Amino acid sequence: MKNNTQEKTEENTIGTVVIDVRFHPNGRVNMINNRPANMSPQDWFDFLCKKTGSFRPLSGGRGSFAISNDEFAQICAQRIAAE
Numbered sequence: 001m002k003n004n005t006q007e008k009t010e011e012n013t014i015g016t017v018v019i020d021v022r023f024h025p026n027g028r029v030n031m032i033n034n035r036p037a038n039m040s041p042q043d044w045f046d047f048l049c050k051k052t053g054s055f056r057p058l059s060g061g062r063g064s065f066a067i068s069n070d071e072f073a074q075i076c077a078q079r080i081a082a083e
Helices: 004-013 041-051 069-082
Strands: 016-023 029-032 055-058 062-068
Touching: 016 069, 029 041, 041 069, 062 069
Parallel strands: none
Antiparallel strands: 016 029, 016 062, 055 062
8 A cells, every 4th residue: 555655756757757967076067868969968957947946956966857748848849949
């Protein structure tokens, strides 16, 4: 039997795009997934920070964004339109 915390966690991850970020020791972005080919890792991170409020810093020079599928599709469309 699942408790409320497990159910909420599962609800929050269904239909979500998770974008993992790794940082250099100086704080600049080293790697970030789902990045458009024409953007640097730092530019993609900055763009996502402006468009979402979902960045979660983690230990060890890492972090992640958890973005709903619908919101991610809108962000990608905005990025394409800006080119």
